[in-house]
Amino acid sequence: MNKLKVGVIGVGHLGKLHTKMFKSIENCELIGVYDANEQTAKSVAQEYQATVFKSVDELLKNTQAVSIAATTSAHYQLAKKAFEFNNHVFIEKPITATIEEAEELVNISDEKKLNLQVGHIERFNPGLLALEHYITDPKFIQSDRLAQFNPRGTDVAVVLDLMIHDIDIILSFIKSPVKNIEANGVEVVSDHIDIANARIQFENGAVANVTASRISQKKMRKMRIFQKDNYLSLDFVTGVSEVYRLLPVDSPVSNGSISFGEIGIGEKKKRLVYEQPETKEVNALQYELQLFVNSVLDKTRPVVSGEDGLRALKVAEAIIEKINESKKVIL
Numbered sequence: 001m002n003k004l005k006v007g008v009i010g011v012g013h014l015g016k017l018h019t020k021m022f023k024s025i026e027n028c029e030l031i032g033v034y035d036a037n038e039q040t041a042k043s044v045a046q047e048y049q050a051t052v053f054k055s056v057d058e059l060l061k062n063t064q065a066v067s068i069a070a071t072t073s074a075h076y077q078l079a080k081k082a083f084e085f086n087n088h089v090f091i092e093k094p095i096t097a098t099i100e101e102a103e104e105l106v107n108i109s110d111e112k113k114l115n116l117q118v119g120h121i122e123r124f125n126p127g128l129l130a131l132e133h134y135i136t137d138p139k140f141i142q143s144d145r146l147a148q149f150n151p152r153g154t155d156v157a158v159v160l161d162l163m164i165h166d167i168d169i170i171l172s173f174i175k176s177p178v179k180n181i182e183a184n185g186v187e188v189v190s191d192h193i194d195i196a197n198a199r200i201q202f203e204n205g206a207v208a209n210v211t212a213s214r215i216s217q218k219k220m221r222k223m224r225i226f227q228k229d230n231y232l233s234l235d236f237v238t239g240v241s242e243v244y245r246l247l248p249v250d251s252p253v254s255n256g257s258i259s260f261g262e263i264g265i266g267e268k269k270k271r272l273v274y275e276q277p278e279t280k281e282v283n284a285l286q287y288e289l290q291l292f293v294n295s296v297l298d299k300t301r302p303v304v305s306g307e308d309g310l311r312a313l314k315v316a317e318a319i320i321e322k323i324n325e326s327k328k329v330i331l
Helices: 013-024 038-047 056-060 072-084 099-112 126-130 158-173 284-298 306-326
Strands: 004-009 028-034 065-068 088-092 116-119 140-146 178-186 195-202 207-213 220-227 230-235 240-248 258-263 270-275
Touching: 004 013, 004 056, 004 284, 013 028, 013 038, 013 065, 013 284, 028 038, 028 056, 056 072, 065 072, 065 284, 072 088, 072 099, 088 099, 088 284, 099 116, 099 306, 116 284, 116 306, 126 230, 126 240, 140 158, 158 195, 158 207, 158 220, 158 306, 178 306, 195 306
Parallel strands: 004 028, 004 065, 065 088, 088 116, 140 207
Antiparallel strands: 140 220, 178 195, 195 207, 220 230, 230 240, 240 270, 258 270
C-alpha cells in the first residue's frame, strides 16, 4: 500500500487529536510532530509512538504532508514554509488570520499543485452527511451555535472561532454570490466579539440568519433549512437530522416515513411526510483527515479546498466589519 508520510505541527488540544487520528489511518504513516512547547511535543509523541522534531524545517524534510493545528496567527507562515518544502497542507480553520494571507496560500498551492485543505470539521458531522441528498436549493437558513465560555479560542472574535463553521456550511449549500450582510455583536468577557448575529443575503434571493455565542449557559448547535416543499432540521451536537416534506397526495409513504396527513385544498393539496434519515457512525475528524490523505494520494481536489476556506474567511471578516460599523455613533 502506498502510504503518505504525514507530520503534525502544533500538538495542543486539537493537534493531539490529529496525531491520534493519523496514527489510525491505514494509508498514511505518522512521521512525527513539532510543537513550540518541547515538553508538550514529547508527551504526545511518546503516547503515539512518533518522533519529536526540534524544528519545523527538520519535520518538513521528512514528510510529504503536514497538518497545521497551531494558533491562527501562525497558520500563514507555517503553511508557506510547508509549501517551500513541497508538502501538501491540511490547515485548521480559519485558514489564516487575514484575507491577504489566505489568498497567497491559495495561489501558492495552485502554482505548485500542492493540496490545501481547510479543517471545517462540521462538513463531516454525521447529521449533516445524512442530509446530503435532501439539500437542493435552500431559500432560508437559520443557524444557532452557542457554547459555554472557554478561554481557548478567545484570541479571535466568535465569528472566526465558532460562526465560521456555519458560514462555511451555508456557502457550500448556496451557490450564489453574497449580496448584502447586516450584523451586530458585542464583547462581554474578552477583548473580542463574544456574541454575534448576522443576516446574509445572496443574489439568488436566499437568506441566512446566523447566530454565534461563546458565553451561553448551555451548548446548542442547530441549523434549520427551508426549501420549496420541505424543511430540514439538524442538531450538530446529537448528530440527529429530521426532514419534513410536502409530497403529492397520491405519493406512497416509504418505509421509515410517517405521514401526518394532508394539508391544503383542491389541486394544491399535499401530503405531509416526516423522515429521520439514517445517521452513520462517523468520527468527523478522522473522516476529514482520511479524505485529505486520499486526495493527496489520488491527486484530486480536497473536499474543503483553500478556496472554500478563503471564501468563508471573507464573509466572516465582512461580518466583523459590519459589527464594528454598527457601533459607530450616528448622532
